[in-house]
Amino acid sequence: MARVSDPLTINKTLLKNRMTMAPTVKFDYAGEDGKVTDKHIEHYRKRAEGGLGLICVEATAVTPGGRFAKNHLGLWEEAQVEGHRAISGVCHENGVPVIIQLNHTGIISNPACGPAIGPSAVPTRNPEILSKEMSIAEIHEMQEQFVAAAVRAKKAGYDGVQLHGCHGYLINQFAAKKTNLRSDEYGGSTVNRARFGSEIISEIRKSCGSDFLISVRTTGIEPDIATAIEIAEEYVKAGCDYLQVSTGIEWEDPTVDENNEHYNRFCSLGVRFHEHFKGRVPVSCVNGINDAAQVKYLIENELVDTVDLARAVLADPAFCSAVLEDKTYNKCFGCPRCQYGPAMPHKCPAGGGI
Numbered sequence: 001m002a003r004v005s006d007p008l009t010i011n012k013t014l015l016k017n018r019m020t021m022a023p024t025v026k027f028d029y030a031g032e033d034g035k036v037t038d039k040h041i042e043h044y045r046k047r048a049e050g051g052l053g054l055i056c057v058e059a060t061a062v063t064p065g066g067r068f069a070k071n072h073l074g075l076w077e078e079a080q081v082e083g084h085r086a087i088s089g090v091c092h093e094n095g096v097p098v099i100i101q102l103n104h105t106g107i108i109s110n111p112a113c114g115p116a117i118g119p120s121a122v123p124t125r126n127p128e129i130l131s132k133e134m135s136i137a138e139i140h141e142m143q144e145q146f147v148a149a150a151v152r153a154k155k156a157g158y159d160g161v162q163l164h165g166c167h168g169y170l171i172n173q174f175a176a177k178k179t180n181l182r183s184d185e186y187g188g189s190t191v192n193r194a195r196f197g198s199e200i201i202s203e204i205r206k207s208c209g210s211d212f213l214i215s216v217r218t219t220g221i222e223p224d225i226a227t228a229i230e231i232a233e234e235y236v237k238a239g240c241d242y243l244q245v246s247t248g249i250e251w252e253d254p255t256v257d258e259n260n261e262h263y264n265r266f267c268s269l270g271v272r273f274h275e276h277f278k279g280r281v282p283v284s285c286v287n288g289i290n291d292a293a294q295v296k297y298l299i300e301n302e303l304v305d306t307v308d309l310a311r312a313v314l315a316d317p318a319f320c321s322a323v324l325e326d327k328t329y330n331k332c333f334g335c336p337r338c339q340y341g342p343a344m345p346h347k348c349p350a351g352g353g354i
């Protein structure tokens with residue numbers, strides 16, 4: 001039987017247990033320059049002290065136009081590297097490897113940050129305005145921005161990167177039929193739709209070396225699990241070491257809805273991916289895992305390799321130590337205050353400071 005305390009090596013990175021911190025953006029910790037602040041460092045230091053096996057730093061923009069909002073963390077220029085070195089430093093001081101999630105918002109870009117661009121001209125945040133379809137040259141330029149950000153991440157001391165390939169952002173927009181209407185090599189077949197992400201992965205591998213951990217937070221739908229797995233297969237072929245499964249844009253697979261297995265339907269996507277990739281690529285699941293019994297159930301039954309925790313470790317930075325030592329912790333209330341927008345509270349009512 002697997003145990004939550006079992007170590008796991010992904011590529012060359014050793015995780016001391018099976019609990020990982022999911023990326024959770026902290027609006028207004030960064031200023032308009034996108035630089036890391038003392039608040040970020042303190043936030044990640046507390047989580048690193050709290051027993052996690054791996055931390056994934058929040059969604060970080062690869063260009064200023066790809067930010068969620070003007071107060072969103074970035075890694076689009078050299079001047080931002082130093083601050084990130086401080087985050088990787090506090091994680092490593094506590095024996096916790098750390099990767100960073102790289103993102104561009106694409107067709108749902110915030111107009112205050114940049115134009116809505118993407119694989120095709122489709123409705124944006126304002127459904128009356130269509131996004132601009134990226135030319136092949138623009139696609140290549142964008143891929144280079146992801147790779148350049150990964151190179152900076154390596155310079156900043158991160159053990160690897162996570163590409164944000166889910167939740168409807170740019171890499172997911174290319175992978176999804178609904179937002180990718182192209183008929184060239186970046187659209188049409190599943191392989192073509194996965195190409196935008198796959199080429200980024202292979203270029204990161206070339207630029208950052210064989211030891212650099214590359215994770216993709218990939219969509220578990222699009223529009224069904226079988227297609228999502230084909231997309232992930234392309235990422236793995238390109239060099240992805242670790243699949244962290246969440247949700248995406250279009251959900252047409254009725255089988256997912258039939259029962260509420262493994263706590264909820266999002267979590268079950270990771271479980272299904274794990275069944276498929278078992279023994280080849282480690283897989284995590286996420287969503288609503290906020291008590292010790294759930295963590296143990298998923299790991300001890302070998303339903304996934306790692307569990308990805310967002311609100312549980314926002315509510316209590318020491319959640320993972322508590323799980324390992326059978327101690328009490330502040331449990332996430334699942335309250336509606338913990339949202340994805342600028343109104344997100346920096347003080348969690350369950351007790352944890354965000």
Ligand SMILES: Cc1cc2nc3c(=O)[nH]c(=O)nc-3n(C[C@H](O)[C@H](O)[C@H](O)COP(=O)(O)O)c2cc1C
Nearest residue numbers: 022023024025058059286287288289309310311338
């Ligand atoms: C405050 C907050 C910020 C988030 N920011 C990100 C992010 O930067 N990138 C991402 O992929 N998901 C983000 N998410 C989604 C979480 O990583 C996670 O998938 C979701 O909260 C479900 O997991 P949980 O039940 O453990 O919270 C965020 C969620 C919350 C609550």
